[in-house]
Amino acid sequence: MQVLSTTEENYLKSIFQLLKEGSEKVGTNDIAELTGTKAASVSDMLKKLAAKQLLSYQKYQGVSLTEEGAKTALLILRRYRLWEVFLVEKLKFNWDEVAAIAEELEHVKAPPLVRRLDEYLGFPKFDPHGDPIPDEFGEWSHTPRMILQEVSPGNAGKVVAVTNSSAAFLKYLDKVGIYIGARIEVVDKVEFDGSLELRVDGEKTSFLSREVAANLQVILHPS
Amino acid sequence: MQVLSTTEENYLKSIFQLLKEGSEKVGTNDIAELTGTKAASVSDMLKKLAAKQLLSYQKYQGVSLTEEGAKTALLILRRYRLWEVFLVEKLKFNWDEVAAIAEELEHVKAPPLVRRLDEYLGFPKFDPHGDPIPDEFGEWSHTPRMILQEVSPGNAGKVVAVTNSSAAFLKYLDKVGIYIGARIEVVDKVEFDGSLELRVDGEKTSFLSREVAANLQVILHPS
């Protein structure tokens, strides 16, 4: 397990996330967009990471991570999410404020720090957005989840994760009273625009657009 | 208050510490030694920091910090020591294990993070080694202290700080039962080598070399 620069770690994590939400291979431009750089810079970095055996790369063909690359990415994600938990649980930040700070803290690599932080936080399994936290071996538990948008009317479930962590999205959820753990019943689904009418915690009635509902993951209650 | 790179911050903090423990001006070689670089690199950096008004510098004449440079250094030291407190108080690291980790964490600059960390820790005034923690304006309280080595036999005091934070020194203190807050009575001082015989917490009798006693600060009990 080699020592990587902050930049290399950021690229690796970005590639991992693109792979997770899409196809087998990711392209140079997608990486450039996510990392806020230009395609030319990405090309250089891909060669570097390929030389380090962290990804497999043939010119013009896109990249995928090697076993080692994926594991390395998971350990970075582990640090990122543990710090997110710390910031929300201990320092009382709101869940929409922690991304940028955790993005810096994740690069402090001292292994005893990560271990003790994990212990101090009570070995959390999920971060404030419901995303699973890999263990020290890069393993995580992934319970099958449903996208709220795909739940048909009459069913109820519990919100377990958000798949968008932008401040705008999270603030909106705060406003309409949706949080990780909230109980949601889908009352109706509008044919025209795919928006949902639902009850939150048995009380409040909300209307969510298709875009919003597509970014909420739930576990259905047995009916 | 400009944004500085990690490297610039490390130089600035090093220069501050050299100034605090010595003369009016510090030399290029001293800085190189403390930062683990070469004199040539230091010369370059001095020009850069002088251009940013953080230190005053004339070729071959050594440097001193400007008002702004000193304040900036104090704010870095603030972050460094707050993280030290966190690592010892919350994550249960020993006081000899925290230097390298805090040295990295100090560069995470998000201001709300520092504020909330301070609050979370209960606004500590001193770090685990007894060093004062500057407030958000770069101010700190400095009670007058005595060096244990200079306390004459028959007097007693309380250990308030160590002026060496090397793991070797701190582990040795652990071994002989000396800690911040320990009550110490100077029983005798050996003329020959300046070593001290003393009682710790009224119980154990210890013998400390001149070097060790020179790195302990105490406040005398009124006699």
Added chain:
DNA sequence: TATGATTTTTAGATTAGTCTAAAAATAATT
């Protein structure tokens, strides 16, 4: 399948931080 559009790579520069080796300045010692 040729042609145009898009994506990706290369070529060549730039900046921050570092180094070694040589030159210049300052300090110490005959």
Added chain:
DNA sequence: AATTATTTTTAGACTAATCTAAAAATCATA
């Protein structure tokens, strides 16, 4: 005061990470 020793600066080079502009490869579509 001259000479030697030490310290500091400069000159020139290197690496990591970035960019723009141009070339090359792939993809899409007529």
